[in-house]
Amino acid sequence: MVDTQTLLEPIAIKTVDEAREALKRPRGSFEEWLECARIFSANKLWSELEKSAQKALESATRRPLKPTLLKEAAMRFAAGSLRDFHSKEEFRRNCEDTSATLNEFNGLLNKDSERFRTYFESVIEALDEIALLLADGSPHALTSISSKLRKRLGRADLAVTVANVAINTDPKQYAAFTTRGAAFSELSEYEKALNDFKFAESDSQSRPFAIAGHTKLLIRQSEYSAAIKLGWELLKTGKKRKSILFLLAAAAKGAGDEERFKWLISEAELLPDVAPGSGRVLLTRQAIRILIENRQFDVAAKLLLQYAEITSEGRYKALQKELLAAERESNLARIPPR
Secondary structure (H helix, E strand, O other): OOOHHHOOOOOOOOOHHHHHHHHOOOOOOHHHHHHHHHHHHHOOOHHHHHHHHHHHHHHHOOOOOOHHHHHHHHHHHHHHHOOOOOOHHHHHHHHHHHHHHHHHHHOOOOOOOHHHHHHHHHHHHHHHHHHHHHHHOOHHHHHHHHHHHHHOOOOHHHHHHHHHHHHHHOOOOHHHHHHHHHHHHHOOOHHHHHHHHHHHOOOOOOHHHHHHHHHHHHHHOOOHHHHHHHHHHHHHHOOOHHHHHHHHHHHHHHHOOHHHHHHHHHHHHOOOOOOOOOHHHHHHHHHHHHHHHOOOHHHHHHHHHHHHOOOOHHHHHHHHHHHHHHHHHHHHOOOOOO
16 A cells, blocks of 8 residues: 555646756656756756756666656766766766666666667766777877767767867867867857868868768758758768758758759669658658757748658657657756746
């Protein structure tokens, strides 16, 4: 029999202040703690993020949950527990401590689910890889760490910190400029991002990656025509062909250029791993994801309606969920604490 006095009513959590109040509660649900973590993450409150994500993982040991939600909780815990650091040794120690804690949870949660292990362990692997690369310490290794921090752990701010060290060590580490540019873009420091991409574009080896990043930056700033012009240059070279097709599809939809979008579909159909007749679905889906990633929510929502007409209901709803979650998290960062 459950002691009803130990139960607490679910609460609505929408602001930093409400999330901080929720942290004071002795109990709560996985969903409540994860919502707190999302709010703290959006507002870069790393200590509170670590605490709320850990509470979410602790509550997950008492009930089955979707692997994607558990991975999100693990990633947010890692992002919070990495904190800010002031030395290489402190950074290494934070990575190792975070990995050890997640490994403990990994032994308690859904041990029989292969899908869960793949999702959850990917966060642990990222931390372990960072620790190994730190031991290397070369500019190339530091650039790789910077990329993992941004892409796999959601810490664009730390990605900038590590890329700075790589660049200071080797001012011609062009890949570090591209990686730092992408991080600056996510932090809405667009002028700094632009400068990094332009510098990296001067190197022939890094140029395709820098142009791709620059194109994405223009999409993020709603400069769709400029994105098309720049991306088209890369498309003509044949490098990064699939990824640039996706970027150009997003830009074409943003610019309302349907003729160009149709041409991009025909080009996508020529890719060796694209089934005949599936180019439109592929480009539409990937364009929506790029628009979501770069906070072009209105354009993504319109394109999502078109996607609903050419795909299954399940795939449409999954992408709709991604859009709503991203838009909501973007709005969380606009609500300052009192």
